[in-house]
Amino acid sequence: MARTKAATNGARTNGLQHEDVGNIISLEHVNVTHPDQLLATLFYIVGMGFTRDPYMNVGLNNMWANLGEQQFHLPTRDPQAIPGHIGIVVPDLEALARRLASVKDQLAHTRFDYSVEDGYVAATCPWGNHFRCYAPHPRFGEILIGLPYVELLAPPGTAAGIARFYRQVLMAPTSVKHDAQGTAAAVRIGTYQWLSFRETDEKLPPYAGHHIAIYVANFSKPYNFMKTHGLIMEEVINHQFRFKDIVAPDSGEHLLTLEHEVRNLYHRMYRRHMVNRNPDQSQMSYNPGHDALIPVGAR
Ligand SMILES: [Fe+2]
Numbered sequence: 665m666a667r668t669k670a671a672t673n674g675a676r677t678n679g680l681q682h683e684d685v686g687n688i689i690s691l692e693h694v695n696v697t698h699p700d701q702l703l704a705t706l707f708y709i710v711g712m713g714f715t716r717d718p719y720m721n722v723g724l725n726n727m728w729a730n731l732g733e734q735q736f737h738l739p740t741r742d743p744q745a746i747p748g749h750i751g752i753v754v755p756d757l758e759a760l761a762r763r764l765a766s767v768k769d770q771l772a773h774t775r776f777d778y779s780v781e782d783g784y785v786a787a788t789c790p791w792g793n794h795f796r797c798y799a800p801h802p803r804f805g806e807i808l809i810g811l812p813y814v815e816l817l818a819p820p821g822t823a824a825g826i827a828r829f830y831r832q833v834l835m836a837p838t839s840v841k842h843d844a845q846g847t848a849a850a851v852r853i854g855t856y857q858w859l860s861f862r863e864t865d866e867k868l869p870p871y872a873g874h875h876i877a878i879y880v881a882n883f884s885k886p887y888n889f890m891k892t893h894g895l896i897m898e899e900v901i902n903h904q905f906r907f908k909d910i911v912a913p914d915s916g917e918h919l920l921t922l923e924h925e926v927r928n929l930y931h932r933m934y935r936r937h938m939v940n941r942n943p944d945q946s947q948m949s950y951n952p953g954h955d956a957l958i959p960v961g962a963r
Pocket of ligand 1: 693695876877925
């Protein structure tokens with residue numbers, strides 16, 4: 665018994681907690697709809713430099729855009745804009761700015777915009793989704809291109825409850841930070857991804873219907889909570905279920921709406937290989953053998 669206790673204490677104090685990950689293994693895609701695949705191609709593929717998935721949804725009713733091990737899912741419907749912004753890592757910010765400049769005129773009649781800021785390139789898609797694009801950095805692990813985080817705006821006073829929801833229901837490590845920009849909850853995902861919920865005083869638009877897809881190691885416990893609280897949006901099918909209400913886990917008070925596609929590790933797309941191209945290739949400066957982009961690795 666004493667030995668067990670000592671071993672437990674050792675686990676708490678051995679300094680290895682930073683090597684642990686929580687129950688949400690990865691954030692795989694963000695789904696936002698929009699009405700025009702030609703404009704989406706100009707922004708996501710030509711401007712941002714992502715790769716149209718060559719295998720899935722290659723028609724006009726949807727496009728999957730690969731960036732590293734993540735994707736945007738872009739079905740053709742009325743436009744959706746996420747209140748907040750999406751964090752992106754790209755290999756080269758100067759090359760990104762050049763690509764965005766190259767599509768500026770063709771997207772001039774839309775909400776498209778971009779600017780070079782201190783430490784990142786800000787970009788806005790033709791329908792108002794905001795992106796902050798960073799160069800590779802140790803805080804993103806060894807990701808050269810990918811989607812490390814989504815920051816969602818949330819009503820005042822909700823960050824602590826949102827953190828409790830993800831900690832207790834999804835079993836993810838969370839924290840609440842108060843800084844010069846205000847209060848935000850952070851939810852850790854796998855090794856180098858996270859969700860951020862930043863409180864704002866500004867009036868938030870009605871929930872637009874956008875969604876995120878996550879993979880979880882323990883599937884049954886989050887499902888049980890949703891089921892017993894009447895929060896299942898779509899029942900289990902194909903190793904996934906959906907919910908959209910983030911609630912205070914104790915009182916059930918509704919805090920924020922965000923559809924989650926919750927997949928378990930038996931989902932057949934878990935660890936699917938995403939094709940990534942090197943967007944710097946051109947006929948004038950073609951580099952033989954460098955068409956593919958390896959999204960993770962040493963710089
Ligand atoms: Fe999805």
